[in-house]
Amino acid sequence: MIYLDNSATTRLCAGAIEKMTEAMGCYGNPSSLHSMGLEAQRLLEEARETVCDSLGIRPGSGYSLIFTGSGTEANNLAILGCAAAKQRRVSDRIITTDSEHPSVSKPLGRLEEAGLTIVRLHTRGGVIDFDEYREELLRGAYMVTVMMVNNETGAVYDVAGMFDLAKQLCPGVITHCDATQGYLKFAFTPQKIKADLVTISAHKIHGPKGVGALSVSPEIKKRKAIVPIILGGGQEEEFRSGTENLICIAGFGGAAAEYAPRAEEYAKDIAALRDYTEKKLEELPGIRINRPRGMRAPHIISLTLPGIKSETMVNFLSSKGIAVSGGSACSSRREKVSAALLGFGLERHEAACSLRISLCRTNTKDDVDALCSALSEGIATLVRAAEL
Numbered sequence: 184m185i186y187l188d189n190s191a192t193t194r195l196c197a198g199a200i201e202k203m204t205e206a207m208g209c210y211g212n213p214s215s216l217h218s219m220g221l222e223a224q225r226l227l228e229e230a231r232e233t234v235c236d237s238l239g240i241r242p243g244s245g246y247s248l249i250f251t252g253s254g255t256e257a258n259n260l261a262i263l264g265c266a267a268a269k270q271r272r273v274s275d276r277i278i279t280t281d282s283e284h285p286s287v288s289k290p291l292g293r294l295e296e297a298g299l300t301i302v303r304l305h306t307r308g309g310v311i312d313f314d315e316y317r318e319e320l321l322r323g324a325y326m327v328t329v330m331m332v333n334n335e336t337g338a339v340y341d342v343a344g345m346f347d348l349a350k351q352l353c354p355g356v357i358t359h360c361d362a363t364q365g366y367l368k369f370a371f372t373p374q375k376i377k378a379d380l381v382t383i384s385a386h387k388i389h390g391p392k393g394v395g396a397l398s399v400s401p402e403i404k405k406r407k408a409i410v411p412i413i414l415g416g417g418q419e420e421e422f423r424s425g426t427e428n429l430i431c432i433a434g435f436g437g438a439a440a441e442y443a444p445r446a447e448e449y450a451k452d453i454a455a456l457r458d459y460t461e462k463k464l465e466e467l468p469g470i471r472i473n474r475p476r477g478m479r480a481p482h483i484i485s486l487t488l489p490g491i492k493s494e495t496m497v498n499f500l501s502s503k504g505i506a507v508s509g510g511s512a513c514s515s516r517r518e519k520v521s522a523a524l525l526g527f528g529l530e531r532h533e534a535a536c537s538l539r540i541s542l543c544r545t546n547t548k549d550d551v552d553a554l555c556s557a558l559s560e561g562i563a564t565l566v567r568a569a570e571l
Contacts, residue, residue, distance in 0.1 A: 185505045185550045190334055190364060190483055190541035196389035202437030203509060206430045213427055224427055230436030230551060234396060237443035239372030245401030250432050252397035254363045254384030255286035261359045261380045261397055262290040265326055265408040274302045274323040282523035283330055287361055307528045309338025309475025309557045320352040326359050335523040335539055337483030338475035346377040357408055363387055366448040370482055372377060379403045390438030394431035415444030441455040449544045456479035456542055463555045468562060473527060484540040487533050491565045510541045
């Protein structure tokens, strides 16, 4: 199988497998005081330190890294946990975009139903209008939550500039960045982008599924501006109760340790392969690349097919041993047009005929050539079938 769906998930790397194997032999509870519990705690904190280092969080900085069960849970903790905190009432407005991941947009929808005001900035062409944004900030906000990289179009949003402006115009505002697709694709730290809360996930960097993390700034902790949404034994500094998933957390650390030292090199190589891929794709009849007008991620390509439904082409390519996506894998089994693609500026019929190709460090030009050959066959075959 030629795997070109790396924004959905990635293959486990050797570093993750090694650390997970080590953790499998340590079945003590990290909260227990006996020797096996202490060994589990050591592995847990070793992984935390490694992931913190990969995110630029230094010892003594006051930042916390809270392990969760997924990036989705980390986003829910950030949004719902801040909404539930007593200290949030500087405003009832949250500013976001019209193209966030469902793990952000759906919790925001729940808060909107409860009476809060959710402002959704336009992202046409993958760019946020700062004049529109400034006007909304001047009306007040207690939170700004914006993704770093759009998981369907690859558009990169200027979260550093947005959060800096928010801090200037809205004292006390909480800034949250879903950096799931940007983590280790771009060099950043929570401090540099002025993010109080940052979401990351292991399985986007060749770590295991079932573990994410949320970084929390010292200011947010001091203000008690976030409260847990899962209650119980008080693990993870009481932000996320439940016995930690040590095996997957260890794998997260292993993946970060392997990826982080060469992240810049990997990003350059992947971007070069992306450019090669787009050049080959544009040689095919009827294909249009949905390029963001601003900055873009190195690993994501969005394209629109000539009148062929995305699920039809996904199934055809799968039969040829090639894996791509019709959009976000979190929603691809439900027949609903992508809000991100509509926000980007596509018409509904165009969004329904769009594919996402997402690359990783192990993909090659041979993979791309095979994809383009299969797409060419599919376009000819499937278009003819639609015309009969």
